[in-house]
Amino acid sequence: MTNDNANVQERMGRTQWFLEDRFGMFIHWGLYAIPARGEWVRSVERITVEDYQPYFDQFDPVRYDAAAWARAAKQAGMKYAVLTAKHHDGFCLFDSALTDYKSTNTPAGRDLVREFVEAFRAEGLKVGLYYSLIDWHHEDYPAYGDRIHPMRDNEQYKRNPETFDRYLTYMHGQVRELLTGYGKLDIMWFDFSYEEMMGEKWKASELMAMIRSLQPHLIVDNRLEASGEHGGSIFTSHPSSYAGDFASPEQIIPPQGLTDSDGHSIPWEACITLNNNWGYAANDQMYKSASTVIRKLVECVSKNGNLLLNVGPNALGEIPQASLDILAEVGAWMTSNSASIYGCAQADWPKPEWGRYTQNGNKLYAHLFEESVGPINLSGLAGRVKQARLLADGSEVFVTRPWNTAQYPHDAFVSLAMPAHASYPLPDRRDTVIELELE
Numbered sequence: 001m002t003n004d005n006a007n008v009q010e011r012m013g014r015t016q017w018f019l020e021d022r023f024g025m026f027i028h029w030g031l032y033a034i035p036a037r038g039e040w041v042r043s044v045e046r047i048t049v050e051d052y053q054p055y056f057d058q059f060d061p062v063r064y065d066a067a068a069w070a071r072a073a074k075q076a077g078m079k080y081a082v083l084t085a086k087h088h089d090g091f092c093l094f095d096s097a098l099t100d101y102k103s104t105n106t107p108a109g110r111d112l113v114r115e116f117v118e119a120f121r122a123e124g125l126k127v128g129l130y131y132s133l134i135d136w137h138h139e140d141y142p143a144y145g146d147r148i149h150p151m152r153d154n155e156q157y158k159r160n161p162e163t164f165d166r167y168l169t170y171m172h173g174q175v176r177e178l179l180t181g182y183g184k185l186d187i188m189w190f191d192f193s194y195e196e197m198m199g200e201k202w203k204a205s206e207l208m209a210m211i212r213s214l215q216p217h218l219i220v221d222n223r224l225e226a227s228g229e230h231g232g233s234i235f236t237s238h239p240s241s242y243a244g245d246f247a248s249p250e251q252i253i254p255p256q257g258l259t260d261s262d263g264h265s266i267p268w269e270a271c272i273t274l275n276n277n278w279g280y281a282a283n284d285q286m287y288k289s290a291s292t293v294i295r296k297l298v299e300c301v302s303k304n305g306n307l308l309l310n311v312g313p314n315a316l317g318e319i320p321q322a323s324l325d326i327l328a329e330v331g332a333w334m335t336s337n338s339a340s341i342y343g344c345a346q347a348d349w350p351k352p353e354w355g356r357y358t359q360n361g362n363k364l365y366a367h368l369f370e371e372s373v374g375p376i377n378l379s380g381l382a383g384r385v386k387q388a389r390l391l392a393d394g395s396e397v398f399v400t401r402p403w404n405t406a407q408y409p410h411d412a413f414v415s416l417a418m419p420a421h422a423s424y425p426l427p428d429r430r431d432t433v434i435e436l437e438l439e
Contacts, residue, residue: 011267018269019306024306024307024309025308026271026311028130029084030091031089032055032279034058036281042136060108061313063317067119071123075331076334080186087279094177130190140167141159141167168202175211179210188221197226204224207224220244225242237264246306247269257305271310272308273310274293293330295431298341302346303346339391345358345360349364352366366414366434379410381411382409385437388436398415400413
């Protein structure tokens with residue numbers, strides 16, 4: 001059964017590459033790298049524009065090398081990257097003609113977005129830009145009484161609601177600058193809607209019409225609205241023009257993947273931090289292991305999803321070494337096992353007890369996370385497995401019917417060695433992948 005809604009059909013065409021590539025890098029970077037207490041530091045600590053100004057005056061990332069970032073992403077097996085062109089604090093990493101609050105006016109004196117898109121394209125990676133719908137620097141953005149603005153409790157920052165249109169003109173104008181000044185973009189990643197600040201409050205239909213007129217191929221996330229419960233969202237069978245091309249669950253992997261109200265799978269991407277912060281946090285050393293990243297990437301793909309993994313460069317422009325080490329280890333695994341990720345999706349068989357499946361056509365990839373006692377059970381696959389091999393090195397894996405499996409006639413079994421119970425230990429304790437060619 002297919003959905004004949006025009007918006008859905010167009011979305012399917014735009015997201016084809018996205019569903020093939022599966023793995024991307026998120027980069028949160030800005031003035032907040034200097035206080036190094038996360039990207040929400042202004043809101044959390046209720047910092048005024050004036051008290052935040054020293055970070056603007058100091059911003060000079062002398063070690064920023066976009067080409068080095070791009071190489072790290074590519075070596076990790078990532079296929080695309082998204083950079084924060086403007087975060088909630090309103091600071092722009094690009095040379096906007098609409099504000100003075102931008103990187104070209106800091107000691108850096110550089111258009112950091114331009115360097116990013118050129119370097120990542122040079123490595124063959126697709127490029128996306130994150131743009132915050134929120135702006136804590138702009139004088140026409142709601143402040144006093146807002147739920148999250150740094151000056152939410154300060155009556156001196158009460159805004160005139162009638163001037164909000166000036167902010168919308170500014171915001172739409174900056175999106176136009178990004179879409180006309182930096183060549184072909186692949187993703188526009190908006191963040192975020194809340195309470196009444198959603199949908200047409202942003203003039204979302206008008207904004208999306210502009211995006212489609214300038215770069216019709218561009219894919220957009222679903223954050224122009226506040227939640228999936230809104231009529232016309234990406235989770236409905238008839239999404240609105242601004243519902244987005246993919247859903248963007250944050251710091252969570254959906255238990256069953258994501259579908260619309262009719263049960264059709266929709267494109268989605270889990271955005272996940274590598275430690276516990278998006279922006280650089282000097283004291284946050286709670287990094288996820290490479291094994292965890294690999295397994296979570298596999299989990300996303302096994303549910304028809306993507307993984308957008310975040311790094312937070314420091315004030316000098318360097319991706320922390322701890323992050324680079326993890327990315328390198330993930331990349332080493334991807335070098336040998338990427339066929340089980342790229343172009344793969346949810347399998348035709350349910351999740352096995354020992355790990356997960358991903359599938360691409362007649363190739364079923366068994367991701368073994370747990371050690372097995374005896375031969376490895378492939379539930380329901382009796383007579384279906386033509387041959388099996390270890391994906392990492394191409395070595396033969398034995399498709400067997402051991403003496404102690406007679407009571408499981410509908411299942412197939414594989415073993416990494418002979419005799420058939422010799423499947424311990426796993427060659428790769430992070431994720432041993434067996435490629436099963438199905439009849």
